Every structure is written in C-alpha cells, then in structure tokens.
Amino acid sequence: MNSQEFKANLLIKRPRYANSRIPVLEILANKGSRNSEYSQFGPIYELYIYAFMLGLKKNLKLPLPPRDLTTDFLELGKWKRDSSLVDFLLMIVFTRSEELGFDWNDLEDMEDAELNNVISKIITFFEEYANGGLEYLHGLLDKGELENSHYMFIDLYKSMT
Amino acid sequence: MASIINSISFKNFFNYYGDFEDTRYDFEEGVNIVVADNGAGKSKFFNAFLWLFYDQILDSDDKIKKGIKDVAVKIISDKAKNETAIGDSVETGIQIEYSTGRWKYQITKSFTATRLRENITSFDSWQIIINDIEVNQTDHILPKYKPVYDAEEKNNIIKQLILPNLRQYSFFQGEEVDSIIDFGKKSSIEEAVRTLTDISKYEELVSLTKDFKDKAEKDLNKQTKSNSEHNDRLEKAIKLKEEFEKNLGNEEVKLVEFENLYNESEREKNELEQNFSNAEKRNELDIKIKEKNKKVNEIADEYSSFLESINGRFFDGAFSWISLGFENVESDFQEKIQKFREIHYEKKALKNISENPNKQFHFLPLDSPDSVSLKNMIDREHCFVCDREAKEGSHAHNHFIKLKNRAVDSKNDVEFVKNNLEGFFGGLQINAQPFYNKISSIEDSILKTREREIALNERLTKLKKELKVLKDQRRDILISGSEDEDAQTVINRYKGAIRRMESSSFQIERLKETIRKLKTNIQNTEKEIQSLRSSNIPEGYLLNYQICSDLADATEKGKDRVFNNMVSLLEKYANEHFQNLIKYNELAGGHLKFDKTPSGAIEFNYIDNKGNLVTGAAEGFQRMKKFSVVMAVISANTNKYNYPLLADAPLSAFGSAFTEGFFEATGKVFPQSIILVNDLYDKDDEMKINELGKKIIKGDLVKRVYVNQVTEGVEQVELITTKIKLK
Numbered sequence: 001m002n003s004q005e006f007k008a009n010l011l012i013k014r015p016r017y018a019n020s021r022i023p024v025l026e027i028l029a030n031k032g033s034r035n036s037e038y039s040q041f042g043p044i045y046e047l048y049i050y051a052f053m054l055g056l057k058k059n060l061k062l063p064l065p066p067r068d069l070t071t072d073f074l075e076l077g078k079w080k081r082d083s084s085l086v087d088f089l090l091m092i093v094f095t096r097s098e099e100l101g102f103d104w105n106d107l108e109d110m111e112d113a114e115l116n117n118v119i120s121k122i123i124t125f126f127e128e129y130a131n132g133g134l135e136y137l138h139g140l141l142d143k144g145e146l147e148n149s150h151y152m153f154i155d156l157y158k159s160m161t
Numbered sequence: 162m163a164s165i166i167n168s169i170s171f172k173n174f175f176n177y178y179g180d181f182e183d184t185r186y187d188f189e190e191g192v193n194i195v196v197a198d199n200g201a202g203k204s205k206f207f208n209a210f211l212w213l214f215y216d217q218i219l220d221s222d223d224k225i226k227k228g229i230k231d232v233a234v235k236i237i238s239d240k241a242k243n244e245t246a247i248g249d250s251v252e253t254g255i256q257i258e259y260s261t262g263r264w265k266y267q268i269t270k271s272f273t274a275t276r277l278r279e280n281i282t283s284f285d286s287w288q289i290i291i292n293d294i295e296v297n298q299t300d301h302i303l304p305k306y307k308p309v310y311d312a313e314e315k316n317n318i319i320k321q322l323i324l325p326n327l328r329q330y331s332f333f334q335g336e337e338v339d340s341i342i343d344f345g346k347k348s349s350i351e352e353a354v355r356t357l358t359d360i361s362k363y364e365e366l367v368s369l370t371k372d373f374k375d376k377a378e379k380d381l382n383k384q385t386k387s388n389s390e391h392n393d394r395l396e397k398a399i400k401l402k403e404e405f406e407k408n409l410g411n412e413e414v415k416l417v418e419f420e421n422l423y424n425e426s427e428r429e430k431n432e433l434e435q436n437f438s439n440a441e442k443r444n445e446l447d448i449k450i451k452e453k454n455k456k457v458n459e460i461a462d463e464y465s466s467f468l469e470s471i472n473g474r475f476f477d478g479a480f481s482w483i484s485l486g487f488e489n490v491e492s493d494f495q496e497k498i499q500k501f502r503e504i505h506y507e508k509k510a511l512k513n514i515s516e517n518p519n520k521q522f523h524f525l526p527l528d529s530p531d532s533v534s535l536k537n538m539i540d541r542e543h544c545f546v547c548d549r550e551a552k553e554g555s556h557a558h559n560h561f562i563k564l565k566n567r568a569v570d571s572k573n574d575v576e577f578v579k580n581n582l583e584g585f586f587g588g589l590q591i592n593a594q595p596f597y598n599k600i601s602s603i604e605d606s607i608l609k610t611r612e613r614e615i616a617l618n619e620r621l622t623k624l625k626k627e628l629k630v631l632k633d634q635r636r637d638i639l640i641s642g643s644e645d646e647d648a649q650t651v652i653n654r655y656k657g658a659i660r661r662m663e664s665s666s667f668q669i670e671r672l673k674e675t676i677r678k679l680k681t682n683i684q685n686t687e688k689e690i691q692s693l694r695s696s697n698i699p700e701g702y703l704l705n706y707q708i709c710s711d712l713a714d715a716t717e718k719g720k721d722r723v724f725n726n727m728v729s730l731l732e733k734y735a736n737e738h739f740q741n742l743i744k745y746n747e748l749a750g751g752h753l754k755f756d757k758t759p760s761g762a763i764e765f766n767y768i769d770n771k772g773n774l775v776t777g778a779a780e781g782f783q784r785m786k787k788f789s790v791v792m793a794v795i796s797a798n799t800n801k802y803n804y805p806l807l808a809d810a811p812l813s814a815f816g817s818a819f820t821e822g823f824f825e826a827t828g829k830v831f832p833q834s835i836i837l838v839n840d841l842y843d844k845d846d847e848m849k850i851n852e853l854g855k856k857i858i859k860g861d862l863v864k865r866v867y868v869n870q871v872t873e874g875v876e877q878v879e880l881i882t883t884k885i886k887l888k
Contacts, residue, residue, distance in 0.1 A: 003584035041472050049483060050475060057486055080476050087589045088484065088596035094589070095493040104501040104586065108508075108578035115580060150468045150614070153475070154482060154607055 001115055006107075009116065011077025011086070013123045016070040017048065021134045024141060039152050045079040049089065050153060051133030052126055056092070057160045060132025076123075093122055100125055162262035163803040163832035164322050165190050172254045172271065173241035175205040176871060176882040181256050186884065189864040192828045193835045194857075195884075196842050196850055197869035199633055202882040203837045206869075207809035209255040210332065212270055213319060229272065233289040234282065237274055242281040243878040250275045254292070259322050260301075261803075266318050267306055269295040281878075294319075323804045330791050331831075332807045354727045363720035370713040377706040384702045395693040402686040409679040416672045419665045426661035433655040441652070446635045453628045460624055464617045471610060478595035480606050491597040498586050505583055512577030535565040727797070728755050734793035741826040742785050742819060753786065765790070785819055792830045806834035821857060828862030842868070848887060858888055 001009070017025070029047040030040040041047040055061065064070050079086055097104060100121050107118060140146045140156075147155065170185040171177035177184045186195065197203040208218040217226045218236065229236070237253045245251045254271025271292045278286035296315040297306035309315055323331045354360060382399060474480035484490070530538070530546065538544055539561045544551045551557035599606075732755045739753050751769040767786060795802040806827060820840060827834045841854030848855065849868045858866045866888040872881055 001580045003582055003588065006580060006582055006585050007588075039472060046472065046476055053483055053487075083476070083478055084592040084595055085476055085478070085483070088490075088593035091494050091589050091593045091597070092487065092490050094586070095490055095497060097497070104497060104582070105504045105508075108505065108580045108582055110580060150471050151611070153472055157475075157482070157485060158604075158607070160486060 001112055006115065006119075008077075010090070010119050010122065012075050013119065014072035014075050015048070015123055015126045015130070016064060016067070016072045017127070017134065018065050018131060019069050019071055020065075021131070021138065022071070024134055024138045027141065028137065038146060038148050039150050041153070044073050047134075048073070048130050049079070049085070050157070051137060052089075052130040054133035054136060054157070054160070055129030055131070056133075057157075058132070058136060060136055061128045062132040062135055064127050064131055076126075089126075090122075093125055096125070163190075164259055164261045164805060165833050166322070166805055166807075166835060167258040167260055167265065168256075169206075169209060169258075170256045171209065172252060172256070173238040174209065174253055174255055175236060175238060176202050176880055177205065178238040178240045178881040181254075184882075184884075186867055187865060188833070188835055190833050191864040192824055192860075192862045193833070193865040194824075194841070194863060195835070195837045195867045195869060196839070196854060197837065197882075198839055198842045198844065198871075201839075201842075201869040201871045203839060203869070204809060205882075206837050207807070209257070210807055212255055213257055213268065214323075214325075214328065214332070216270075230289060230291060233272055233274060234284050234287050237287075238881070239281070239878045240881055242274075242276070245274075245276045247276050247278065252292075257322075261321060263300045263302075265299050265301060267295075267297040267299075268315075268319060271295075323807075327804055330795060331804045333809075354724060354731070360720065360724055360727075363716065363723055366716045367713070367720050370709065370716045374706070374709040374713040377702075377709040381698070381702045381706045384698050395690065398686055398690045398693055402683055402690060405679050405683045405686060409676060409683065412672055412676050412679065416669060416676065419668045419672060423662055423665040423669060426658045426665065430655060430658040430662060433651060433658060443635065446631055450628065450631045450635060453624065453631055457621070457624045457628055460617065460621045464614075464621050467614060467617055471614075474606070474610065480603070481596045481599045482603055482607070484596045484600050485603045487597070488600050494590060498590060501586060502583065505578070509577045530564070532565060535561055539565065730797050731755070731790070731793045734796040735789045738792040738796070738826055738830065739786065739789035741829070742789055742822040744825075745819075745821045753789065785823075788823075789826075792826065795830055802830070803832065806831040806836075808834070809837045820853060824857050824860065825862065828860075849885065850887070863888065 025044055025047060027038060028040055029044050030042065041050065076086060093100070094104070100118070102118050102121075107115065110118070137146075146152055149155070166188050168185055168187045170181040172181050172184070173179070174184075195203070195206060197206075204219065204221055211217050211219060211226065212229060215226070216229050218229065218232060219225070220227050220232055220235070233253070234242075237251060241251050241253070250273050252271055252273050254269055256267065256269045258265065258267045260266075273290045273292060275288045275290075276286060277288060280286050294315055296309040296318050298309050298318070299306045309318065475483040534545060538551070539558065542550065542552050542558060544557055544561070549557070551561065732753065735755075736753050751767055754766050754768050756766060765786065824836070827836070841850050841857065843849060843851040843854070849870065850858070850866075857863060866886070868885045868887060870883050870885065872879065872883070
C-alpha cells in the first residue's frame, strides 16, 4: 500500500454514531432536519467533528454500542470537500499513535490486513471521542444548560481551553 | 367674548382608556400643546372634536370620515372591550368644557356598547346604543352645572364653540389647510373678500347704473334721429356703432368663455398642485422607500447569513476555529515526522547501499547541479563545482554521468519498505497548514466576528429606523393625496392643465385687444354721432345720458376699489403673518404677492428680494403660505376673532425653522389654540420632547403642554395612552 492507497482506504470509511445520539444531531445540525431553537451546525459531519474535538479536549472517550445500534454517515473523504480539514484531523490522530497502539515506522512494514486493522482503529478513535463529545452535549441539552446564542458553540469550545 | 376650551376628557375612547377623570386635559387661553408620537393618540384627540361637531370620526385605516355608529366598535378602547364580559356593557365617550363670556358649558357625547359574543373586534359582537347628548351649563357664580334640556339649545351651544362657517379657518388637520384655502378657485379669495366686505351691494349698484345708462342712451338716440338734419348719415353712423357694439358683445361672450376655460384649468392646476407636489414627493419617497427597503433586505440577509455562518468558521480554513486549544499538534507532529523520517531514510539508505553501493553518494539535492551544467561539465571534462579537471574515464567524470542520470535511476529504485508512507505523512503536514498556522489568531478572529455582528446589527437597526421615518412621511402625505391615481397620471393632468391655461391666456389677450379696438371704434363713432346730431335735442336727454354714464363708470370703479383695497389689506396681513411664520427660516426676506390672473382671479405668489417668483412646491412651504392667508382673513376681520384654533399636526411638513414661528404667530392671532403635534417628540429625552420643544414651551404664549405616551411592548388589548403634564 503506498501513501495514496493508504489515504484512500482511510477516506472511504464512514464513521458511525450511536442511534441514541440522533435527537442531538437533529437539534444541533440542520442537515435533513427541522429548524431548531438552538444555534445549529450545517451538515452532520460539522457537529461530529465538533463533538470529536470536544471529546479530545475533555478526554471523553466512549465506545459505541454494537453495530446494529449505530448509524453511519458521510465518508471521511467527503467531509468538507476541497479543504484540508480532514488532513488536520488526521494529523491530530497520528500524534496520538501511542494511544492507538502503533508506531509510524512500523506501519511501513505491515501487511495489508494489519494496515487495515490500523485504519479501523483510527475510525474507532474518531467514533469514540465523537461519541464522548456528543454525550456531553446531550447532557447539556437535557439539563437545559446550552445557552441559546449564535455563539454557543464557540463559547463552549473556548471555555475548555 | 371668545370661546375658550377649558378641558377635554375621554372615556374608553380609542387608547384613552378609563373614565373621564382619568384622561382629563386642562387648557387655558393662549397656546396649548399636546405632543405625541405617531400612534399615541394625536388623531384620536382630534377625532373627539369631529365627534363633537359632526358625529363623525376619521377612520385611520382608510382616512375616510365615518358616522360614529358605523365605527363604534373601533372607537372603544381594546382594553375596555377585553375587560367587558359577555352580557356586560361598556361606555365610551368624550367630554368637553368651554367658557364664553359669563357662561361655562360641559358637553358629553357617548354611547353604550353591550358585548354579545367572544370576538371583541367583530362588529357583530356588540350592540351599540347612542346616548343622548348631555349639555350642562353654569355661570361662573353658580357652583354647580345645571342640565340643558332643549335639543335646539344644546345644538346652539355646540355651534357656539366654533361657528360652522368659521370652522374652516379654525378647525383642521394640518394637511387639510391645503383644501380649506383653495386658491385654485377664482372664488376663494373673492369669498374671503365677500365675507369681509359688502362687495355684493356694490355689484348690485353697478348693474343698476348700467341699466340706467343703457336706457338713457336709447332715449337719446330716439330723440336724435327724429331731429337730425342729415338723417341718412346719422343713421349710418348709429348702425355702425350698433354693429360694433354687437361685435363687442360677441367678443365679450367669447372672452368670458376663455376666461372660464382659463379659470377651470387654473382650478384644476391648483387642485392638482397639492397632489402634484405630493405626487412628486410621493414618487420621491416611494423611490427612497424602495431603495431603503432593498438596502434593509440586503443587510438583513447579510446579517442572518452572517449569523448562520458563525458556526461555519470552525471548519473554514480562513478562520480554523476548530483548532483552538490544539496548539501542540503542530510540534507533536513535527517531532514524530522527524523521527519517522530518520528511520525511514535510514532504511532507504541501507537498502540502496546493499543494492548499489554507489547510491550512498546521492545525497545531493535533486537537480543540483542542474542538468545543463552537468552536460557542460561532461563535455568540457571539468568540474565547475570544485574547479578541477575531470578527464573522460576518470572517477570524477563518471560521477558527472551518474549524477546526470540520477532522475532516470531513481525510477529504478528498489522499494525499501512495504508501504512507503512518507508522502502520506508529509502531505498531511503540508495540507493542514491553514488549520495549525492560525491558532494564535483565533481569539482575535472570534472577537472580530462579534464586532462585525454588532456593526451589522447596528447598521440594520439604523436602516430600519430610517425606513420607518420614510414610511411615516409617506403615510402623512397619504392623508391629503388621492391615492387612487398614480403619481404619473397626476403629473400628466397637471401638465395638461398648464397647457390649457397657456393657450386660453393667449386667446384672452387676443380678445382683449379686439375688444379694446372695438371700444375705441365705438367711442369714435359716438363722437361722430354727436357731431351729426342736430343742436335742437332737448337738453334733458343729453344730460340724463351723461349723468347715467358717469354714474355707471363711478360705481364700477368704486366696486373695483373696494375689492382691490380688501385684497391689499389681506395681502398686507398675510405678509405680516408670513414673516412671523418664517422668521426663523432662511427664506425670510421675500414677500407674498396677490396678482391678478388674465381672467381677473387672484393668484398668490411668493416673490424673493430680487422680485423673482419662488415656485418651491415644498409642501410645508405651500402650507405655510396658505396658513398665513387663513390668519390674514382672521386679522382683516374688523371684529376680534373669538374662536379657538384646533389643529392636528399642522407642522408635519413645516420643518423646525417654521415650527418656532408657527407657535408665536398662532398665539398672536387666535385667542386660544390647541395644537397636536409629533414633531417635538423625543422618545429618548427625559422630558420626552426635543430641544426645539423645550425652547418653545419656555415662551410666555405657551400655557399648557402635555406629552402623550403609549405603553410599549404590550398587546393591542393592553395598549393605553397616558399623559405627562409638562406645563
């Protein structure tokens, strides 16, 4: 697998979210959903990325339920097309390679099956932190602690730095 | 004695919620002002007087005056309606107290409404019973009011407040001044003159003396014919004179026709003038409103899409908010990639050396030296890098060749790892730059976003405010303009009227010239007739004719003089008032002039210092001109004017410089004036009036000042008008 193939294999993956997060997604992202009383993100991946980063910041890692109880969405490669956003996300992921349990140089000597396993781990990494972030948002929403303003997401985000 | 309104109070009348004692406004002799913003009960206040005088109110929805009973449900305060249970009743009314001489009167008009159904705004939900007019009377000695029972007396008491024929000079909404003083009709100044002089008696006299003259002439001619020596010649001369006179008669009829045409066109012109200036102004405002609306929508769109785009800034590489708090990513990654590369290239180097030991020397950067230089070095057998000879076949020369073939060789490189990910990691680092390079400026970018939002919001608020002002202005014009006709039709009709005036004016001039010639001919023929007359005509006939003729001339001139004198007097007073009205305005300096039009009517112009006609169609200026004539009519009256002025917003188009003059002038002309005005209102001021308002109310002429306010931010059913007494 060369660089292009490796990246392509990563980018065709569709991360998943737990079905229990669907209400949060409907309220906080407006793609395919009604208008909400809260400030919203556009496509689901925006909220997903936000939740993922929130999960990382607050170290909220939460495994997904079994596959049948989850839903997938857009391929990683189609998040924010023509942007280097996904590259930045991958940069973050690869700085956490110890946590993921691999070494960069080792990757170069792996068989395809092993490498695909690493790719799966990366996707799980996305999913688990995003799930943690979404759970956190879900909690705020339920407790009515989300301040309804156009700046609610950035304010919340800033408060964690 | 002058009628002075002492107070007015309302009961559940529009927004004036509550009983009479809750809403009482006290007034005094002199100037009284009620300041109110649009919607704060100004027109409603005026409506109370419309009810008093005419049992009507002006429906603010369509600007049409309607009978009280027809719009009763609209009149009742919504709050009062809402508080009335089904089956219960609510009373709505107005109460006015006024004094004249030793008497003081209290007049109450009211109706009772019983609620039948749930929906309070539906006319079907209420049963309306108009109550009897209550009029009470007291003299200043009696402590108590006594009721007046006689219906006619009641009506007379109401009439006496302002006599019906004088109400046009005393009771109007600002925009109505235009139609009240209709200078378009020849009759308008004449009518004013007639009410002020006994000109009609002069006219009777003129007609009588002309009859005498005609009869005396006939008698004389009869005598002349029977006595003349040269009958034939005389008869011919008389015939000629009769022919001239017949022609004169015809031409005079034509003149009257053209004068009528001229007057008719002028009337239409003047009637349209208000609409024309309104139409122009409406047009102008419509354009402004359209532009402003467009701007408001643009900014509103910009604002709302700006708000919607805020979250997008997390993911937009130009803002990269998402990287906030991930400052370490760049250095962590750099550390890792460096380590990765060391091992990666070590592997490569080892592999290459084992495959082709020469490759270990390939540490020069790619394309260095460039291929052209290498070619030169090979051809000339000389190394330009270390400036040494390198003969063909030497180690150095072979090295040149190897370097030159580097690019080709690299393709043949043996893969030294299974998965070469150098490009992958390097690519991530290069591509993701927009996100990690901006981290330090994100806080600033968030701040700027807020600033931009605030700026946009302020801009939008300002634009909306400006739009509201324009719409208010537009609505004020609506009152006097005819809304059915579009502005362009009005402009075309106006231009047509001017064209007809011009052509009839030309005809009038031509006819007048013909008439003048005919009159000269008649005069000369008359002289010839006299020469042809025999001397033996009885003297009495000749004398009788001469006296009657002189008398007719004299009365005609007398009538003209009285008329002209009164016109001059009106002109003099109008100018005095006008100067007072405009004394704080830069226009001061010119004067008003009454000019006779070709048809003999009076035209009213404003002439500047250099004698030029000022044709400013500005609504406020036109109105100010007319208002000075209203006051002139009052001043020219030999009796003192005994009635109050009640005016709703006559200032709306005057401008602040006029406004100050207006209050001074009105205080001098009318014994009492009650002016309802919004131009002095200032929501943000502690006293709720603007600087001009404060200046005006300091004056001695101003006796009472109220500011009306409505409760803000409440439902219509909770809306009430309250007042603050400032003076």
